[in-house]
Amino acid sequence: xxxxxxxxxxxxxxxxxxxxxxxxxxxxxxxxxxxxxxxxxxxxxxxxxxxxxxxxxxxxxxxxxxxxxxxxxxxxxxxxxxxxxxxxxxxxxxxxxxxxxxxxxxxxxxxxxxxxxxxxxxxxxxxxxxxxxxxxxxxxxxxxxxxxxxxxxxxxxxxxxx
Amino acid sequence: xxxxxxxxxxxxxxxxxxxxxxxxxxxxxxxxxxxxxxxxxxxxxxxxxxxxxxxxxxxxxxxxxxxxxxxxxxxxxxxxxxxxxxxxxxxxxxxxxxxxxxxxxxxxxxxxxxxxxxxxxxxxxxxxxxxxxxxxxxxxxxxxxxxxxxxxxxxxxxxxxx
Numbered sequence: 505x506x507x508x509x510x511x512x513x514x515x516x517x518x519x520x521x522x523x524x525x526x527x528x529x530x531x532x533x534x535x536x537x538x539x540x541x542x543x544x545x546x547x548x549x550x551x552x553x554x555x556x557x558x559x560x561x562x563x564x565x566x567x568x569x570x571x572x573x574x575x576x577x578x579x580x581x582x583x584x585x586x587x588x589x590x591x592x593x594x595x596x597x598x599x600x601x602x603x604x605x606x607x608x609x610x611x612x613x614x615x616x617x618x619x620x621x622x623x624x625x626x627x628x629x630x631x632x633x634x635x636x637x638x639x640x641x642x643x644x645x646x647x648x649x650x651x652x653x654x655x656x657x658x659x660x661x662x663x664x665x666x
Numbered sequence: 667x668x669x670x671x672x673x674x675x676x677x678x679x680x681x682x683x684x685x686x687x688x689x690x691x692x693x694x695x696x697x698x699x700x701x702x703x704x705x706x707x708x709x710x711x712x713x714x715x716x717x718x719x720x721x722x723x724x725x726x727x728x729x730x731x732x733x734x735x736x737x738x739x740x741x742x743x744x745x746x747x748x749x750x751x752x753x754x755x756x757x758x759x760x761x762x763x764x765x766x767x768x769x770x771x772x773x774x775x776x777x778x779x780x781x782x783x784x785x786x787x788x789x790x791x792x793x794x795x796x797x798x799x800x801x802x803x804x805x806x807x808x809x810x811x812x813x814x815x816x817x818x819x820x821x822x823x824x825x826x827x828x
């Protein structure tokens with residue numbers, strides 16, 4: 505069975521798959537008389553035949569090591585996950601290989617990081633590691649099939665990396 | 667000096683000002699083989715001459731009692747605040763009185779609640795009560811003046827209600 509170790513999430517490593525949103529480095533502006541730092545417009549929202557909407561997801565927490573047997577992607581829209589707790593979560597993505605999932609990568613977020621999957625990025629289902637598994641999700645609201653699911657020929661085990 | 671006591675935030679009381687987003691009651695759908703509840707499309711996004719964007723705000727925490735001397739509103743767009751911690755925050759809003767802030771109301775969120783101010787709602791600046799004061803903000807990205815600020819003739823003190 506293939507084992508993949510998590511890596512700490514950072515913007516450079518995640519760039520092929522999406523955006524990392526975090527209040528890190530110099531803010532784009534200071535507002536509210538200097539009392540609030542704004543990191544401006546940090547997600548590439550991208551919706552075909554639809555509009556942005558905000559939903560809440562309450563997902564069952566998992567534990568590492570964790571088996572992954574299914575990957576999915578959304579051909580019509582980006583999908584942003586904002587954790588509503590300070591707990592890290594697991595992010596599993598795959599490169600695309602001629603329309604099917606290719607090599608898989610696993611990332612562990614740090615507190616304060618949100619992610620935005622680019623449209624069409626292969627990814628695992630939402631995988632919190634702590635309760636409550638509560639997220640705000642900014643994704644496409646619209647008609648039409650926006651979910652492709654692929655069951656992996658062989659399960660993958662995600663283990664905690666260094 | 668006027669004192670206003672916080673009330674617990676709930677959707678009915680907040681309806682004149684915006685939406686409360688929370689994973690409460692029956693979800694709209696179960697996804698990921700039943701492992702995730704989706705509370706679907708819970709914010710009335712409303713942008714004039716602009717588009718939705720996701721920014722992060724890192725705001726200085728305040729303490730109750732807390733003095734408010736400034737209210738603001740955004741004539742061109744709704745503004746959603748998603749806390750990235752499980753900590754409650756203070757939400758101050760005002761009714762509109764012929765284009766100026768009227769009676770003020772103060773709400774204290776519960777863990778897991780996010781809010782979306784409707785376009786044009788008078789509100790106080792972002793007021794976390796705990797560090798880090800970290801929020802994802804879904805608001806209007808676009809040109810043009812989208813901020814009206816009003817300095818109150820008399821400061822208001824927000825005190826913790828029951």
